[in-house]
Amino acid sequence: MRTTYAVSFTTEPCSQQQRITVIDIVSDWLLDNFPSDKRPAGTFVRTREGTDDPVFRLSIDESPPGGSHTRSFTVTIVYINGSLTFDLRSVLIPTSNRIAPSRSTDLPQALIVQLVARVLQEVTVYDANHQLVVRSSIATTSLQGNTFGAFVDAPSRRLPVLVEVTDYERTSAPLFRDGAGPLSGLAHIVILNTPEALRGFNELTGDTILGPGSIRVYWAGRADPFTLLLRETTSSSFKAERDRLVRVVIETGALALASPRVPPPPRDDFEDFEEFEEDLDHDTTADALTSIPSELFAAQNATIDEYERNIVDLQAQIADADRMIGEQRTKLERKSGQVDQLILRNVDLETSAGTTAGIKAVASMKEALRLAQENFTFLTFHENALESGEQLEGPEPFAVLQDLRRLNEVARAWMSKEISGTSFQLACRSVGLDYAAHVSDNSRQKYEQDYAITWQERRVLAEAHIRRGKKAHLFRIHIYLDDNTQQVVVAYIGRHLRGKHSSS
Known part of the structure; x- marks a missing residue:
């Protein structure tokens, strides 16, 4: 387990209302970036929160696809005796038994930086009597340079100070002109913008290395500063050098900052x-x-x-197991989609050849109806058709699918007005469907309710039907042609309805 990022600061005095506001900021951030209904496989979220609990803690575990580590983010807010501590850290936890370089970046994600910056805008944090802010502090006068020089030498300072001297001789823009960025909450950013500010700073610190086009990170304590001389690099490598400096500060903070002491959750019984x-x-x-x-x-x-x-x-x-399950589920869904395409291709080939179904690729009527609903978009399936179709036994499901495929082509032509209602029967027969526009008078008079469905809040009769098979393989597909919406409604799939002795 390796800590890759840590930021921790305490503000006091702090009110209970400010504590609630900071918790709301974290909760809103969670909702915006990790909504419960859109969390990918391998992502787990847990919280510790209670009305009598001085600790609010949010933990997010992410196991990215193909990764060898799980990343765990933890946000801890501790409020005790009017003092509020905000702590955020990221930990990498190995999940592999192979020795290989980690592909994860050491720079914090933008959403993490945004959260830290948002909290610092809400609460006031001081370090050696100097406010910790996200923006860069600009010095243009000798007095301002003196002030920041004294701050660098303050023995009570706990955070590093990054001092950048603008290359005013070449009029180049400072690298940290836009603020701390990924170093928000980790360092103070100071920009010496003029020769006067540089002289005033050096008078207090005695620094002789700092000059135009240079950056120094003054660590807390007696550690030697980290120096970056931009004049010795090309402008094309400025960004890479900036990222290297940021990475050094982040790695140092991750190794140096201890986790806050957290009291146990309140308990009723000890x-x-x-x-x-x-x-x-x-x-x-x-x-x-x-x-x-x-x-x-x-x-x-x-x-x-x-x-x-x-x-x-x-x-x-x-999280890692959930991620692997998600990957396997995706593979299965992809393979299932490929199988569906092969089945439909076979339907097309046999339909074009005018042959009957010769394979058992579709295991059940339920599967055949699923394929039909997903792929035959010119047909509208009534709930009665789905219910009766799933109960159908005997006929080969592939044969039903084949007829629905043919009917879908006719429905496409009808919806696009290539054919009219009077030529619907001819169009069905041209694709190999045995189509009848009506049932017999005897069937209609005796068993009208068998053909009735509720469609668009109206009671209609689905008399038109496709005939297929004999004896055990016999089935019918009843449809209703809605002239108003140009829809072909599949109303019934199943055995021959009552009135078999008549000429239906």
Whole structure:
């Protein structure tokens, strides 16, 4: 498990309303970037939140397709005694047993940077009496240069200061003119824009290396600064050098910033306290009263930390497994689509050849109806047709699909007004369909309800039908031709309806 990005800052005093506002910012960010109904396979989200809980924690685990790591983002907001700590970190958790370079980038995603910047706009954070902001601080006078020089030397400073001197001799634009960017919350950005500002800065720091077209990162403490001399590089490599500098600061922060101490969730019942209370009844010395609770809390915190590490590992494994399931499901759906195309191609070939179905590629009527609904777009399937079709047994489903394919071609011609209602029968027969426009008078008089459907809030009769097969392989497809909407409505698929003895 490797921390690749970490930003942590504390603001005090902070009101309860500001705490709620920061939590709302994080919640809105989650909704915008990880909506529950659009999370891809391998993405898990969990939160810790409660009215009496001083801790709000959001964890997001992502296992990208083909990746060897699971990335876990954790946002923690701790509010205790009017002090608010905001902590965001990204951790890579290996999920492979192979040794190979990770393909993940060390630069934070733009959505992470946006969240940090949004929080810093809401709360005021000071570092050695200097406000931490997202924008760059510009110095143009000697006094301003003195001020930032004193800030660099402040012993209480905890964040690095990135100082860029504009190459004013060549009138080139500074690299960090647009602000901290991916270093938001991680560093103070200062731009010395004039020779006067540079002289004032060097007077306080005694720096002799810093000059026009250079950048120095002054770490907190006594560490040697990191220096980048832009004049020694070509303008085409400025972006690459900037990214390298940003990567150095981010990697340093990820290794240096400790996770905030988080109290355990509120509990209604502590069994351990009851045990200690029994012990205290027998030992009421001052040492017992002071040492036992601290030992208890230390043990509880260590146990909770261990549990949370285990949860992160387990969630990473779950996310990776979910990602693999999603990949396999996608492959199956792709193969299923290829099979569908092969079946429909075979339908077309046999239809063109005028042969009957000779394969059993369609396993059931349910499958045949699914293929028909998805691909025969000029037919409208009434719910009655789907219900009766799924119950049909005996006829080969492929034969039903073949007839529906032919009927779809006729429906296309009718909807485009290439044919009229009077020539519908001729068009059906031209593609090999045995079509009858009406049922017999006997069937209509005795069994009218068998042919009736509700269509567009009207009761209509679906008398027109396609005839196919004999005996056990006999079936009928009844349709209704809506002259108003030019739709061919498939109303019934199944056995011969009542009135078989008549000339239907």
